[in-house]
Amino acid sequence: MTDPIRVVAALEEIADRLEIRGEAFFKVRAYRRAAQVVSALTEDLALLYQRGELDQLPGIGPALAQKIGDVLTTGTCPLLERLRREVPGGLLDLLALPGIGGKTVGHLWRSLGIENLDALEEAAQAGRLRELPGFGEKKERNVLAAIAGLRRRRERVPLGALRPVALALVEALAAHPAVGRVAMAGSLRRWRETAKDIDLVAAAEDPAPVLDAFSRLEQLDRVVARGETKVSAVLKTGVPLDLRVVRPGAYWTALHHFTGSAEHHVQLRGWASERGFRINEYELLGPDGKPRPVQAEEELYGLLGLAYVPPELREGGGEIEAAAEGSLPRLVSLEDIRGDLHAHTDWTDGAHSLEAMARAAKDRGYQYLAITDHARALAMAGGLDADRLRRQVEAIRRLNETLEGFRLLAGIEANVMADGSLDLEDEVLAELDVVVASVHSHFNQDEATMTRRVIRAMENPHVDLIAHPTGRLLGARDPYAIDVDAVIEAAARTGTALEINAHPDRLDLRDSHARRAREAGVKLAISTDAHHVQHLGLMEYGVGTARRGWVEPGDVLNAMPLDELLAHLGRN
């Protein structure tokens, strides 16, 4: 039986290809909507199928139920296969270009015979796009810029796409009887926001059977190189991957070596050599030239007279000096997090009810969850106007009476309009526990205008924090032009917190900005922006990013217990 994720992917692919083919808008939307319904499902999709209850789901009738059933049992369906023959796959890449949608892709294909990114780039460079109705020179330039941006982003894959894959591979390896220890290394272990490849390190007395078993894993597309201790392969998703298998005695030095970063190693080896030590992939050699046994990474640093440097800090950003003088931060961890300050419900574009979100947060051991649905300017998401918001606040207050040891906070994600005003009146905002403000429109303002706009929003005394302050979508959209340092300065001055949006497609603020913010004394909120109960689990990505920014629990708004948080927000 196929994974529900495959079903969602198939429905979305059908929608994309139908749209390119010029199919009726509402038909396309029916497939998109079905994909959303399936992905938000809390019941077991396969079970619903077996009971013949798929067409009970909202937006799913006999035709879609049939197709979902086909995909569940066979991995595909006749319509999808036909569309794959009729619509070139290269056109799907074009949909990822900002400013290009299904209709335009269809025109480009039918009028100019463009079937992929390269052909589009060539046509734009040759000035052939402006021949199309609705196209001009400016749009042609925008297309070229969009292609360049897409290429730049695709060199590295967002952490959120690779980490689960790496964890699954680690799990598969750990199950092998010959494997002692195994872990992911490289930039994934350092929680870097994107990665070029997956690095795994394992310990085994005899590497050969482990390498054999690994080479046969179904996730691999092909093995590129195979040596005594190493396999290089490419996953079916096209991501390169290295596994090294070393003898148990060399595991910790190998893990450390392959965790990096290169810059950290350069500095660490410099420090070590000044003290007569040498470090390589397999061992730590003392001033006497003899290897020192290393049973953990802590020991490696300890033998060199340094405090343990967590992987997230190993970037050559002053961590060696700090480890030497004992001034490394006590990094925030998942256990410090007491709640989540940015979440959506089915009152707007979230998948689940207030109660379901509250229960999920409570089950995670949280003390609180802020409901911050979209405000009215985000019309497509069903943004709340003052009346509906007040009704939601009432519903939250009522629900709180039934939730023991847990509190839903009534909030809003207000839109920062083009001029920096908000799309709800101050008197409404004053009734809320927490006000999150964010930019969802006019992304292409110049830097000065955008910066003034966000700062004006922070100057509103009701605004508690700015969500995803730079607006980027990893691998999809560059940040808008904004002077982050000016925003940090204004945040410090106005006492406004800045969000580290934990969604792995955002991670915004990014690590380096988070570090500058905390140094300026700005409070940070690590928030998931959950639109689904499962998104609450993305918190670890935000924490990873915060750790890379040297963030301590005391810097984090949602590391505060409820009463302290309410006092900080000025609401008791």
Add this chain to the structure above:
DNA sequence: GCCGTTTTCGGCCCGACTGTTTTCAGTCG
């Protein structure tokens, strides 16, 4: 393609913006 105290056809979350137009199509959230 789905759906129905607007019920078997004719609707289907909506408003702003952009780049192209001279009244609008396409995109975005």
